[in-house]
Amino acid sequence: MPFRIDWLVEQHLVYINVHGETTVEDLRAYDDYALQILDKSPYPLVHTIYDYSHAQIVPPLQETVKMKAGKHPKVGWVIFVNMQDIMTRFILSTASQVFRLRFRSFKTLEEALDFIQSVDSTLPNLNSPSVKNTIQAAREAIVVKVV
Numbered sequence: 001m002p003f004r005i006d007w008l009v010e011q012h013l014v015y016i017n018v019h020g021e022t023t024v025e026d027l028r029a030y031d032d033y034a035l036q037i038l039d040k041s042p043y044p045l046v047h048t049i050y051d052y053s054h055a056q057i058v059p060p061l062q063e064t065v066k067m068k069a070g071k072h073p074k075v076g077w078v079i080f081v082n083m084q085d086i087m088t089r090f091i092l093s094t095a096s097q098v099f100r101l102r103f104r105s106f107k108t109l110e111e112a113l114d115f116i117q118s119v120d121s122t123l124p125n126l127n128s129p130s131v132k133n134t135i136q137a138a139r140e141a142i143v144v145k146v147v
Contacts, residue, residue, distance in 0.1 A: 002021060002022050003022075003026070004138050004141055005033075006135075006138045007134075008049075008134055009123055009131075011041040011042060012045075012047065012122075013046075013047045013049070013116065013123060014037070014047070014048050014049070015051065015135060015138060016049065016051065017054065018051065018052050018054070018058070019054035019055060019056075020056055020057075021057040024060075027059045031069050034067070034069035034072075035072065038072045039072075043122075045077075046074050047078075047120065048075075048076070048079065049079045049113075049116070050080050050081065051081045052080060052081060052082045053082045055084075061092075077103070077115075077116055077120075078096075079104050079105070079106065079115065080104075080105040081109050083105055092105070113127075113131075
C-alpha cells in the first residue's frame with residue numbers, strides 16, 4: 001500500500017504520506033483500515049492530513065467517493081496537502097460543500113497544521129518537537145522508498 005500512516009496525536013490526528021502510484025485495490029485496503037481506526041478512537045472526531053507531495057498517480061475520483069470511511073460519523077477534518085491535480089481539488093471542494101463535509105486543501109503542511117490547530121481546541125500543540133519529528137521521519141522514509 002503506497003501510504004505511510006502515522007499518528008500525530010494518537011487516535012485523534014493522523015498524517016498519511018501518499019507516495020508512488022495508488023491503485024483501486026490500495027484504496028479499498030486503506031478504506032478497511034480507516035474504518036477500523038475510526039471505530040477504535042475514543043475521540044468524537046478523527047482528523048486526517050493527506051500529504052500528496054510524493055504521489056505519482058492517484059485513483060479515479062469515482063473510486064475515492066465510494067470509500068465507506070468517508071461516511072463514518074467520527075470523520076473530522078480531511079485535509080489535502082500539495083494535491084497537484086486542480087480538477088480533483090475543485091471536485092472535492094465542491095462535493096464537500098454539497099455534502100457538508102469538513103474538507104480543506106493547502107499548499108503546505110505548515111498551513112494545514114495551523115488550520116487544524118485553529119479549528120480543534122482539544123488538540124495539543126502541533127508545533128511540538130514530537131509532532132515535527134514524526135512528520136520528518138515519515139517524509140524521510142518516503143523519500144528513501146521513492147528514490
